[in-house]
Every structure is written in C-alpha cells, then in structure tokens.
Amino acid sequence: MPNPAELSQKPLIVALHFLGGSARTWRVLATATAEHFDWQTLDLPGFGEAREQSGYSVDEMAAVVLEAVKAVGSRRWFLVGHSMGAKVACVVARAVENGAPRLEGMSGLVLLAGSPPSPEPMTESKRSQMLGWFEGDAARSRDEAHGFVQDNVGEPLDPHLHARAVDDVLRTHPAAWKAWLTSGSREDWSSRIGVLGIPAMVVAGERDEALGAPSQAESMLPHLADATLHVLPGAGHLLPLERAEDIAKLMIAFVSDQPREPVVAASYSALIASPRVSARTRDVLLRRAEGPPGDDNVLSPALSDTLRAVIDRVLPQTGPHKLDLAARLLMALSGPQGDGWRFASLPPDIEALRAGLETLDHAAMSQHGRGFEHLAGADQDKLLNQAAEGAIDNEVLAGGLTSSAMKLWFEDVRSSVTQAYVAHPATMARIGYSGIANRGEPSGPQGFVHFGEGIREDWEPVATRTAAQ
Amino acid sequence: MNLDRMRRHGLDEVVDAVVVGTGAGGAPLLARLAEAGLRVVALEAGRNLDPADFTPDETASIDLYWTGERLSGGSTPEAFGGNNSGVGVGGSTLHWGAFVPRADARDLRLKTESGVGEDWLLTLDELRPYYEAVEAFIGVSGPSSYPWEPSRRYPLAPVARNAPAEVMARGCERTGIRYTDAPAAVLSRPFASPGGAERPPCVNCGACHQGCFNGAKTSMDVTYLPRAVQAGAEIRPDSTVHTIERDRAGRVTGVVYRTADGDRRQRCAALILCGGAIETPRLLLHNGLGNSSGQVGQNYMAHLATQVWGFFETEMRMNKGYPSSLITEDFIRPDKADFAGGYLLQSLGVLPMTWANLLARGAGLWGSPLVEAIDRYNYAAGIGMNGECLPAADNRLTLSDEVDAIGVPKARIMFSQGANEQAMDRHAIAAMTAIWEAAGAQGIVSARRFAHTIGTCRMGRSADEAVVDAYGRSFDLPNMWICDNSVFPSSLAANPALTIMALSLRTADAILA
Incomplete structure (x- = not known):
C-alpha cells in the first residue's frame, strides 16, 4: 500500500x-x-x-x-x-x-x-x-x-x-x-x-x-x-x-x-465576546478561529506534506490539536493581497514556496536517500540549519533555488508560519494577550488604565499555555 | 475623515497645484497652499478610512499598508509593507509610531564633520521654526526640559511611560545613560489645533501602528488635512497617479490617475510629488522625467533599526501604553566610536505578531526557542535604535521587468549595509544589551531590522548632483516639486516624519514666495 x-x-x-x-x-x-x-x-x-x-x-x-x-x-x-x-x-x-x-x-x-x-x-x-x-x-x-x-x-x-x-x-x-x-x-x-x-x-x-x-x-x-x-x-x-x-x-x-485545531479557551472566548472588543475585531477573531478553508490544491500532495513537515520543525505544536498552519500559510500566500514586498532574488511567493520545498526535498534525498518528511527530526533540523546558513548544496536540481536564495526562502517560511500561528486566538489565549481588548465600541471601556511594570488589570487574561504541558 | 462638504474642482480646470500623496509630505503643504488661496487637489492612492473601523488585530490592519509589491534586494534587503509604507488618506501617518525627535544639528553637516555622508543645504536654525510650528499645530507631548537641547520646549506634558520604558529607565540609571520621556505626537491632554476640533488624550491602548481610533495620535487626517479641506483643498481618495503630462516647453500640464472607474486626467499649473522615497522615484522613472542628474532612485537609505529584547521576571504586557515612551540621544555622537554619525535609542512595546515575526526573521529563531519566546510575550521588553545610514552608490531603486496591476513597473530596491553601518550596529547592540543587563533582563536577543525609506531624489545645489533644490523644486521641470523623504541627502539619526512635515511647510513657503 x-x-x-x-x-x-x-x-x-x-x-x-x-x-x-x-x-x-x-x-x-x-x-x-x-x-x-x-x-x-x-x-x-x-x-x-x-x-x-x-x-x-x-x-x-x-x-x-x-x-x-x-x-x-x-x-x-x-x-x-x-x-x-x-x-x-x-x-x-x-x-x-x-x-x-x-x-x-x-x-x-x-x-x-x-x-x-x-x-x-x-x-x-x-x-x-x-x-x-x-x-x-x-x-x-x-x-x-x-x-x-x-x-x-x-x-x-x-x-x-x-x-x-x-x-x-x-x-x-x-x-x-x-x-x-x-x-x-x-x-x-x-x-x-x-x-x-x-x-x-x-x-x-x-x-x-x-x-x-x-x-x-x-x-x-x-x-x-x-x-x-x-x-x-x-x-x-x-x-x-x-x-x-x-x-x-x-x-x-x-x-x-473532534476539533481539528486547538479550541480557544472559554475564558478567552468570553473576553472576545465582551464589550472591551470592537465588533470588527471580534468578527475577525471569530472567523479566524473557525479554521482555514479546505485544501485548495495550491501544492501537490507530496509538496504539501513536505511543507507540513517543515512547519512542524519551525513551529512545533504539541498535543492532539494543532493549528493547520500550512493551510493558513497557503491561504495568505495565494490570496489576492500580498504584503507589499518580496525578496528580489526569489520568484513570486507561491512559485518560491514550491521551488524551495523541492530544493529541500532534493537535498534530503541526496544526503539521506529519503524525502524531507521521512527524515528523523534531528536530520530535518540539520537540513533547515543548512538552509538558514545558506549552505544547502544544490547544483543538481533544475528549477531549484540556490543556497543563498534558500537562506531567504527559509526566512520567509519562518515569517509566514510565525504570523499564522500568532494571529490565531488560541495562541493569543495561550500567551495571555490582552491587546485585542484595548478598545471596544465607543460605549465600552477604552484603552488601559494600568500599564506599568508588573501590573495586570483585573480583567486581563492570563496565559493558558495548556497545550505545552 | 469627513470629505462630504469639501470644495470640488473640475478635471478641465487648471488647478494651481496637484499634490500626489496625503502623508507627512503632502498634507502640511496642502493646508498651507489652500490657506494662501491656491486651488489645490490632492490625489491619494488609498482609501478614505474611518478610524472607528481600525482594529488592533495585526493581520486585519493590513489595509493601512502599501501592499503593492516591491522587490527587495542587496545583501541586507529591507522589508516594506507594514514595516514602513502606508496608504490611505493620511498616508503612512495612519500607522506611524508618532515618535518625533528633531534632527541633530551635527547630522545636518555630517560630511563637514566626518568626511563621509552628505551635508544638508539647510541648518538646524533654519529648520527650527518649522519644527516648532509643526509641534505646536499637531500637539507634541514631551519633557519639560530636553537633556540634549535644554532650551527646547514642548507644548504638552509627556505621555505616560509604559512598562518597557520603566525598565529601560532603570537600566539607563544604572549605566549612567541620560534618558527622558520621548517626544511623541500623541496627546497627553485634550488639545485642539488652532482652528481645529478638539482631540481627546491618549487612552494607552497601545495600538498606534494599527491606526489610532480616537485621534489622540497625530495622523494627517486629524490635523493638517481637515485644515486643508476647511481652506478649500480637495482630496480624492482611490486615485493612483501613473502618468505626468508636459507641454513642449517641458512644463507639467497635468497628471493621469487610475480610479475604480478608469483613468482621469487632472490639469494643473504645478505638481508636487509626496509619495515617499519609493513611489516618487518610481513615478519619475516610469515617466522618464526629472532625471537629468541621473540621481532619481540613487542613494537609497534605510535607518538601522536593530532591536534588542530582554525577558523579565515581572510582567511587561508591552501591548499596553504608548509603545516608545522613552528616548536617549546619548549615542548621537558616542565616545570612541569607530563610525561616522550616530543613533538614538527608544524603548519598545510591540504587538505580538510583529514581534514574533521579527524574532523569526531578524533574530533567526525557529523551533522550540521560537515557541518558548512567544510564550513569554507578556514578559518581554525591547529597546530599538534609529541609526544613521550613509548614502552609497550601490544602494538604489530601479524599475524591474515586472509590472503592477495598472501596468507600472514594480520598484526594485537594492540595499546593503556598509562598513559604517556594521560598526554602528555592533556598537548599538552592545549599548542596548548593557542597558538590559543592568535592568535585570534574561535571555537577551538582538534582531536586525531596517526602518523607513529615505533618499532617491536628493536635494542639492545643481542638476549635476541632485534632483531638487534645497526647497524641493525640480531642476528639470520648473513647476514640479518633491516633498517627502526622498529629498533627504542623508538619513539623519532622527526618525523622519517630523522633519518631512517641517520641510513640507518650508516647501509651501517657497512655492508661495
């Protein structure tokens, strides 16, 4: 099989x-x-x-x-x-x-x-x-x-x-x-x-x-x-x-x-629902918590698996429920609105993502005889470190990225994965982030009263971080 | 902002001036020209946003940023988009940090002092009245006595320090570094600009970079633009200029701009480009204009903006309060420096996505160290530098082979920091690290970063060496002016927006003279 x-x-x-x-x-x-x-x-x-x-x-x-x-x-x-x-x-x-x-x-x-x-x-x-x-x-x-x-x-x-x-x-x-x-x-x-x-x-x-x-x-x-x-x-x-x-x-x-992704803690959901959060912010957060859209075939199944394996090393999530960061990353990269720039030495975003994944897989095959996703975690990390240092040797693969381009590619991947992770309300709950509730509707509370060292306002969330335990 | 009752001009009407861009360069002069009785039309590529719609959500705030793609190259490519480029009525001031140091007099004559960089064609004494006019009009909060210029006065008392500022102050005390409350274009009390509506004070919501919902932070749409509209200026949002038209004598006769309903042509007697150091040179290069000097796009500069982060035992919750409420200018000319120029330092509170992205990109974190750092968000505080960047021949903007949605070639920006920048970066990292160590921080990590977009249409003495004169007037096209950070001959250590506003008033005076 x-x-x-x-x-x-x-x-x-x-x-x-x-x-x-x-x-x-x-x-x-x-x-x-x-x-x-x-x-x-x-x-x-x-x-x-x-x-x-x-x-x-x-x-x-x-x-x-x-x-x-x-x-x-x-x-x-x-x-x-x-x-x-x-x-x-x-x-x-x-x-x-x-x-x-x-x-x-x-x-x-x-x-x-x-x-x-x-x-x-x-x-x-x-x-x-x-x-x-x-x-x-x-x-x-x-x-x-x-x-x-x-x-x-x-x-x-x-x-x-x-x-x-x-x-x-x-x-x-x-x-x-x-x-x-x-x-x-x-x-x-x-x-x-x-x-x-x-x-x-x-x-x-x-x-x-x-x-x-x-x-x-x-x-x-x-x-x-x-x-x-x-x-x-x-x-x-x-x-x-x-x-x-x-x-x-x-x-x-x-x-x-069974939930696919981490459930936003009840206390944080209550904060999102509270008058401290504006209607637009609430709407944005709730829609994001509903999960990413299904697979839109941006990548082949094989490259999609390589991407997921890379993401598992870049941003390891523990526990049965994990944010589908790959789907979110692909959604962001393939959407109509970019972020305003890209590295001049990389092709357009999706094309660069594919080429980098292929290059990484190729390097895994030539060093270990197996694709990236089938390597042990330590070997995957070794390859990603090579990418980070501009040391991926890639003289063979046609259409692949050069070692210096791989360095920028891996920086882009780290960035996209991190942004997708932090943007999710489950992560905000995990770190105890109060910034979503900095101003509600005009009738609600506005801003912060206490913001010095070591001072938490009564209502501010505390870190749940349950997923790490 | 409310544009319902503004004066409107016909497309065939030859207006006295078209202003391209409504940010720190375009807005002050738009107001001053309108008040002088000129018929002025501002064309803004972005939308007219309602501050009530601003959200602290960092992903959703992308509608404040210039997201047309730019290609970033060189050995230290700079990030654009949310890092430094805004769009909308008010331009980048919608998302700026409102941190408003003035230029240091020594930075304006760096070449005379050090033999490298450039001198400006104007002195601090010439700029000072414009600084004061801007600060008085927009309502700048600051200390009662500024350690590095004791005679300086700010119209409003300082905004409150947040946790990162408190711990940075402690670290500075212990290392003998002078510090004070940051000059901030954020209201510490209710304030009305002369002739303007009252704006409420800052409520310490912490989301300056996602747009200020109550108008306490200066942005052009709550300061100079209402004044301009009141005086008869017209502002057209959703209008992207792509073509500049001339007559046989070489004078600008009008511009063509793209709207949702197609192209429009506005005739004008003068054109003032205020689109910033990327879009202004891009428009000129695309039109093949104003470049007899060959300097359009040259000498692109970005401030050194490396940040050093520390983790504390007590909670910082740095999303709260005005983000950069402490400053030191002790390093504008540090002792025993092995570099020209200098830098200033500011305390930093940054929202989590921007912060984590910086750790992933600029500090190279990934894997468990990244997850653990993110988990400690509420315990982190930062210090950031804003450091001089010397102009260099290899750092420049050109047009790429790729075009955008309306057929204008995308800008390609090459930027590589040189030896002077590397030496300054090392010095600043050591200084910031020492402050954090003295303040008791653990797990200190530095992240390289660049900020702002500077240069590309430098001011100078003649068309042999520069694109515009000391007042922003094109050497090639007598009725075209430039007013934004592209005219800066050197970067200065100070954050640019206040100086851009001061230059904007100065350019307006020159146009009216």
Whole structure:
C-alpha cells in the first residue's frame, strides 16, 4: 500500500483487528468510508499476512503498531481497535499520551467490542474449548473456524464475508491463537493505562455475550475520560463484519465532532465576546478561529506534506490539536493581497514556496536517500540549519533555488508560519494577550488604565499555555 | 475623515497645484497652499478610512499598508509593507509610531564633520521654526526640559511611560545613560489645533501602528488635512497617479490617475510629488522625467533599526501604553566610536505578531526557542535604535521587468549595509544589551531590522548632483516639486516624519514666495 504520509490530508484511520481477524477485516468499512478517511489496516503478529511474525504479547503487538505508524508524523489520525485490537489500541493511546515521538496528531480512539485493559471476561470452559481447536485435520479446523465465526455474530453474515472471515481464522498461526487465550487476554494493563484523556467512542453489540454493553460500561469506560457508548441492536461480537455501514456512520460523525485545531479557551472566548472588543475585531477573531478553508490544491500532495513537515520543525505544536498552519500559510500566500514586498532574488511567493520545498526535498534525498518528511527530526533540523546558513548544496536540481536564495526562502517560511500561528486566538489565549481588548465600541471601556511594570488589570487574561504541558 | 462638504474642482480646470500623496509630505503643504488661496487637489492612492473601523488585530490592519509589491534586494534587503509604507488618506501617518525627535544639528553637516555622508543645504536654525510650528499645530507631548537641547520646549506634558520604558529607565540609571520621556505626537491632554476640533488624550491602548481610533495620535487626517479641506483643498481618495503630462516647453500640464472607474486626467499649473522615497522615484522613472542628474532612485537609505529584547521576571504586557515612551540621544555622537554619525535609542512595546515575526526573521529563531519566546510575550521588553545610514552608490531603486496591476513597473530596491553601518550596529547592540543587563533582563536577543525609506531624489545645489533644490523644486521641470523623504541627502539619526512635515511647510513657503 502507498505510504500514508503520501496520501491526501484526509484523517488517517489506523485499524487493529480481533483474534482470528486480519487487515482484511476492515475492507467493507474502509470502502464505505473511503471518501472521508484514509485507512492503514495492520496484520498483528501471527495473523493474516503476518502469520509467521512472532511477538504475541500485548506489549509486543503495541510496539508493532507504534513502529507502523511512525511515519504518520503530525498528521491527524484516529486509532480503531476491535476486540483484541482494542486492548492493543489502549496501550498505544497511553504511549501517545505519554509523548511517543511524532504521533501527537492522534485525535481519537474507536473501540469496537473491545477487550478491556484488565483481564478479559471469559469463562474457563470457553477458553479451554477454544484452546482445543485447530489441532485436527483441515476439514475439522474449517468446521471449528466456521463455528467460531457463526457463534460470534448476531445474524448470519453475507456468505462471502463469512467465507473470508473463516479463511482469516484459518490463516492465524496456532501459537498466536493460543498466546492470546492463555496470556494476552489475561494481561492486566488497567493500572498502566489508567484513564485516557483522548476522545473515545465505544461500540458494543447487543447480543455480544462477553464483551457487550454491560461489560464495556464496567471494564472499558472507567479507562476513558471522554467517551460515548453506542449499542448496536441485534449485533454480536464481530462488529466490523456485521455492521460496517452503521459503524461507518458512527465513525464519520465521531471524527467530524473532534476539533481539528486547538479550541480557544472559554475564558478567552468570553473576553472576545465582551464589550472591551470592537465588533470588527471580534468578527475577525471569530472567523479566524473557525479554521482555514479546505485544501485548495495550491501544492501537490507530496509538496504539501513536505511543507507540513517543515512547519512542524519551525513551529512545533504539541498535543492532539494543532493549528493547520500550512493551510493558513497557503491561504495568505495565494490570496489576492500580498504584503507589499518580496525578496528580489526569489520568484513570486507561491512559485518560491514550491521551488524551495523541492530544493529541500532534493537535498534530503541526496544526503539521506529519503524525502524531507521521512527524515528523523534531528536530520530535518540539520537540513533547515543548512538552509538558514545558506549552505544547502544544490547544483543538481533544475528549477531549484540556490543556497543563498534558500537562506531567504527559509526566512520567509519562518515569517509566514510565525504570523499564522500568532494571529490565531488560541495562541493569543495561550500567551495571555490582552491587546485585542484595548478598545471596544465607543460605549465600552477604552484603552488601559494600568500599564506599568508588573501590573495586570483585573480583567486581563492570563496565559493558558495548556497545550505545552 | 469627513470629505462630504469639501470644495470640488473640475478635471478641465487648471488647478494651481496637484499634490500626489496625503502623508507627512503632502498634507502640511496642502493646508498651507489652500490657506494662501491656491486651488489645490490632492490625489491619494488609498482609501478614505474611518478610524472607528481600525482594529488592533495585526493581520486585519493590513489595509493601512502599501501592499503593492516591491522587490527587495542587496545583501541586507529591507522589508516594506507594514514595516514602513502606508496608504490611505493620511498616508503612512495612519500607522506611524508618532515618535518625533528633531534632527541633530551635527547630522545636518555630517560630511563637514566626518568626511563621509552628505551635508544638508539647510541648518538646524533654519529648520527650527518649522519644527516648532509643526509641534505646536499637531500637539507634541514631551519633557519639560530636553537633556540634549535644554532650551527646547514642548507644548504638552509627556505621555505616560509604559512598562518597557520603566525598565529601560532603570537600566539607563544604572549605566549612567541620560534618558527622558520621548517626544511623541500623541496627546497627553485634550488639545485642539488652532482652528481645529478638539482631540481627546491618549487612552494607552497601545495600538498606534494599527491606526489610532480616537485621534489622540497625530495622523494627517486629524490635523493638517481637515485644515486643508476647511481652506478649500480637495482630496480624492482611490486615485493612483501613473502618468505626468508636459507641454513642449517641458512644463507639467497635468497628471493621469487610475480610479475604480478608469483613468482621469487632472490639469494643473504645478505638481508636487509626496509619495515617499519609493513611489516618487518610481513615478519619475516610469515617466522618464526629472532625471537629468541621473540621481532619481540613487542613494537609497534605510535607518538601522536593530532591536534588542530582554525577558523579565515581572510582567511587561508591552501591548499596553504608548509603545516608545522613552528616548536617549546619548549615542548621537558616542565616545570612541569607530563610525561616522550616530543613533538614538527608544524603548519598545510591540504587538505580538510583529514581534514574533521579527524574532523569526531578524533574530533567526525557529523551533522550540521560537515557541518558548512567544510564550513569554507578556514578559518581554525591547529597546530599538534609529541609526544613521550613509548614502552609497550601490544602494538604489530601479524599475524591474515586472509590472503592477495598472501596468507600472514594480520598484526594485537594492540595499546593503556598509562598513559604517556594521560598526554602528555592533556598537548599538552592545549599548542596548548593557542597558538590559543592568535592568535585570534574561535571555537577551538582538534582531536586525531596517526602518523607513529615505533618499532617491536628493536635494542639492545643481542638476549635476541632485534632483531638487534645497526647497524641493525640480531642476528639470520648473513647476514640479518633491516633498517627502526622498529629498533627504542623508538619513539623519532622527526618525523622519517630523522633519518631512517641517520641510513640507518650508516647501509651501517657497512655492508661495
């Protein structure tokens, strides 16, 4: 599959399957939501195409996921886990909340009939029955797989889906199957996971005996600070196979409900609404807080990703919500009104932006064999330092910028990114900036009374700076 | 400003003078000529703005800036747009900082003193009455005794110091540097210009550069332009002059300007160009006029305007109060200087986007250091220099191959600071850093910057060496005059606007003589 970072800027869904499933488990759901999301569906060790891969503990599976999503970078992404995959997803989410490098764009968690962080509720008879499967001949194994799928659905699956699900169960490495039943499902992660702050959506099947709504409410929701629970009537345990359309709708709504950008703190929003702020200023700030317009294809997807990678180094934002500075920068540069000047040795603004990004990517390829966005942060910084010092060597690339032009180009990029960042009310709230409220309508308060060293007027905002913590 | 009841002139009427531009160069002379009974029309490229619409939002205030693109080159290219170039009825005074030091007498004869730079053809004694007339009319606030010219008096008491001024004063005390309240064209009490309406005092809103909403800050639209209109002048906004017409004898007969409804031609007996040191030479070069000296566009200058920033333990909240309320002129001729000329220092409060942009561009910050600096905005205070820049042959304005929306070639400005500027910059950074260290600042960072647009149509003795004479009259076109910062033969250490206004009154007197 193509590298997800080279795709468009739709939200990325990273999906982890159930015991006996595979990346194929998500096929119907991914197709149904293709207009809304890009999908990165994984085969966990011992399953699907990764049948021969070992490392079946929850920790090892989570490590595989973290490795696989390394390239997501600053992109906005959501993690979906089904049953066994949900437990792994919770461990990954904990790592991200603890600051796993370059994954801060994670914006939500979707847990389908999830196996909880604590040991999974499973009767010993059921466990020993399942441990006894896949020991006999092929026909018997197929019967057992058939029975496993049949027992876990509320209504019979479409025959094609059913057959594919049975095939997936049979593709599972017996050691992986056994490891989950004897060990993985029994691992207790509850105290290590604690309470996750990331917005979450929990979905349960009404007819799911072990991991239905009561179990989710008792064992999963306590680990989620910001979660909603949906129950699908008539559904069993294999939700992505049984109810792809219902889940597609729920996921589209869930993803669109999650803010893309930092929310302006309530206290600062109240200041913006107050009579200390003029109507025009208020209008300007509120419109800016609504977010930038969508992608207008000013740059190719590849250059757009390079730009986003540059911006992440120039103005690193932490936390799940980041201002889309790239979109704002492109909006400013491609708009009808310029800022009154440009460097004489650079072409017009948008053309210069493209040429500089191409030059940077070219330098990354020749120094590291990979494009800029795929480099480690330290290597990206090294290249940007070269740009700042006029030391990018660029004798090869036709249409690229010279090293001295790259120096000016990087100055322009720093400037544009910084202005887009500071202009946003969320940043103003973060630094506790009172200047927007320096004069309201003629009937309101005018100016400042106290403006000496160390004096703050009662109403002046204090820095929130929450995003940095 | 209210233009509803102004006198209007016909396009076919040969008015006594057309004035191009309504900023510090155009407005005072427009008023003086109108009061002398001349029929005058001012053509302004920008809109007639309503101060009630001004916003402290730094992005939205872009409508106060000249945003027609200029190409900036040389080894130290200067930023234009919001950095120094305004548009609208009132010109750059809509967004200026209203910081109004007078020229130092020594700066007017720099060449005689140091052997480099240029002498002006006028002395401080000749300029002083014009300074005083301007200060009395617009209402300048300043100290009761000016340390570097104790006999000087300002009509209004100083405006209050804000936090950066307080800490800079502390640093100056501890380093033995004299300082005082800045001369500011901002009212410290209610004030009415002679014959004008009363303007309220400054409310310390801090957004001078985004336009003054209550008229406490001097801009031409609340001072000289109402006086001009009252005396019969006409102001036409949204009118961009692109063509100057002449008769066979070489006299200007009129101008053609672009409006929303197409081109208009205004006939006139005299033309006064007041578009600033970029647009005035650009118009002349585009029309191939007034350049027998070859000096149009030459000797472009920009003030050294490096800033040094420090972070304090207490909050500065430098967005509040008049932004540059403290001055020292102790460095106009510093001891043991390894450069000619000198500089003045001012305290600085700057709004966050302009400030962060300066850190990103001029101090080269990015990554975590940039984010952390921005997070400490409320704890930062600055000192900025305004330093002499010598005229240099390689620093000049020419026309580029690219044209603007109405077909006029874009200006290309080459600017590289020379050895004298580099030496002065080093000296000033050391001085500003010492003040901040004495004041207790941490994390001190300097950011290189240039300010103002100066030169390109210098005044001089003859057409062999200059574009205009000492009064702004063209050597080539007897009924054409220039009055803006393009006529400056040298940059001076003082910020230019007050001197431009003084020259404007002086040029008006010469026209009327």
